[in-house]
Amino acid sequence: MAAPVTPPRGMRDFLPADKARREHALGVIRGVYASHGFDEIETPVMEDSHRLHAGLGGDNEKLAFAVMKRGLTGDDLRTAAEAGDALALADLGLRYDLTVPLARFYATHRAALPPVFRAIQIAPVWRAERPQKGRYRQFVQCDIDIIGEAGPLAELELLNATLAALDALGLGGCAIRLNDRRILAGILASWGVPEELRERALITIDKLDKIGPDGVAAELRDLGVEQADVADEIRQLAAADWHLHDGVVPPPAWLDLDAYADLRALRAALPGAAIEFDPTLVRGMGYYTGTIFEIAHPDFGYSLGGGGRYDGMIGRFLGQEVPACGFSIGFERIVDLLEIADDARPRAVVLVHDADVPPLRLVALKSELVASGTRVRLERRVKNLKALLDRVTADGFDAFATVTAATDGADSLSFRDLA
Template identity: 50%
Template sequence: MDNSPARGTRDLLPATVAVRDHVLATITAVYHRYGYQRIETPALEDIQRLSGGQGGENEKLIYRVLRRGLDEVVPAGTDLKDLVDLGLRYDLTVPLTRFYGNNQASLPTPFRSFQFGPVWRAERPQKGRYRQFNQCDIDLIGEESVLAEVELIEATTEALAAVGLAGTTVRVSDRRFLAALAGAAGLPEEAWTGLFITLDKLDKVGWDGVRAELAGRGVDGARVDGLQATITGLRGVDPAKLGDTLADTVPGLADEVVADLAQTADALAALAGTREVSWEFDPTLVRGMGYYTGQIFEVAHPATSSSIAGGGRYDQLIGRSLGKDVPACGFSIGFERIVDLIDTAPTGARVAVLFEADVPLTRVTAVARELRADGTSVSPVRRRGKFGAQLGRLTEWGFTAFAHLKADTEGLPERRPLAG
């Protein structure tokens, strides 16, 4: 029998889990200081909600769950929709919108939500990408101004710095800007999604690759040249001049969008003056989810080519559950990615009470209990084998000290450090 985990999933050893627990506790402490409250949602969601056209490419990766009570053999030609009614969540945002729609009467306005939990995507496993992984999200629901964007960015960059990932760069754009850019290029609205998907690949395929893919989508070269000129001119724009530059560069861009981005730019410039974080306007930033309606952002770190956090505004998604639109904005930390970047286990005393076989168990547990009184982690371990070899094993298992308890030991045994 094969006892290995399913492909794309992992067994996690205690030392690995200790690092993950430390990272989560650190992030949680930061988010609590900002007033975000932890909630939980089920792993299973209605398949219609998960496949409602708002999840972008992730909707192709849903793990579908068969209806209860199906026969072992179903008739040939049966539609998938007749076999499936639930699916495993692929992110935490879609479940959050259902949660808010069901519970808004019991929640404050605005509502600051914090979630941590597993999600599932049926994709090809590779380094840093798993079929089951944890997401760590904060969302601000009910705040229509860019206070939401600014607070989410500040809280998330502070959380990342707290776990040891300083020197991050926040990349900012806006779906409304991208729509205006596509419109100014003369593209019909039905072609915008294809344009956004292609632009999202620019860093990987370059402008030649973008031009070739857009040509395959029916976009002529002159329009691509115009897009390239506009985007190139907006790269590295002075944050203090972002609003004016956008207004002058992109015809048809609404004054509201310009004002919102200018406010975000001012706030991020002020934030950069208080800590080691930088930001830039990225005219090619797209984000894959179809539910974004306004500003979008990602966080980059020099230790990896992949983003370590991302999010944006989704003012229309909650309306699917509630029947009316509610302003909402969220930020998700790539928990698995940041854990992979942190190779230092949390420090803390762990003491093994090595007890000989002739020591009464009531004495063993009493000694361990007393040693724990100051908050130290203490575990009784039976003495066996060669003493030096056992001490070596204790060190490998993460213990930092030991106390040797013999039958004739009076009082508390001496606590001795283990070799590092």
């Protein structure tokens, strides 16, 4: 039996049409973000293990791929196994998101960066997920972040740029869900969740759409929450009709009024956007400290991206607090929804040539067409011409022309549409 030739589980190959769709979408996103004043950077695919496991990544830290140290011996392996400490064998790991690397990047290069730094990062990340539909072990993230801006201007710029990018991709009409970690802290305090267990409790609440209010309440009881009606309170939080523009009257005892005022200010500053307050919105990463948000489209039952403020992360690396806020588009979720418009790509033609056409003439014809902005592929004539034309049509080509030994130049070619 032949050995399997498929990619590793949870990773994918991309055929030319798929790759073209992805690159088109990435180009649109890059262009919009650049027009909003963001600059693209690049960081290594690996980071030191102690940074990736600093307690900031929530459950994603458990999904980080570790890279084993060089020169390990059998004794090293036995010692680590006996201690149950697999990380003792690894000093590096593949990044599981782009925010931790950005924080390290800023701490490294702060002197060379402007006081308020607007960053684009578009790159693959890796997580040891259980592969399933929509979940991959390697996938692309599209992040924008603003570092050094403590006020609401950062959130406004991020949301504006993201909505513009989605609109440019043909995904207009999106809605924004807002919450604040300070509000979540008030809710957990009202339930009696100890301070040291609140991050674990937030991870539990983040599972609400998967395990429901009763499942969340059961896990919270395991953390020591004794309040009997937690499941009912969660249902009320999720079902309430919150109006940021009107405020909450009277406000619940758990509501952080300063945080709620900040959310109302964001709502007022984005009058053209559909914005709602959702006190059950968590965002699973442990590094969020303030405003958090997600964007969804009415035609799809899932988030198209999200982010929030993470003012405490860079201080872990720099020893000095620096405000930061970021947003990540769920690229793998949206790319399959997109179609490349005919006017968004160059004309693509195929030159079907006889075997006796000199190569130099073929290259000259091709170069002449390429110089005019046309994409060109050379294909030798075959008996089953229909199969050849069906294949190049599937590859995104628009027209074809036949080249014979008598063909003089590009002006003499007669193109026929492929459709």
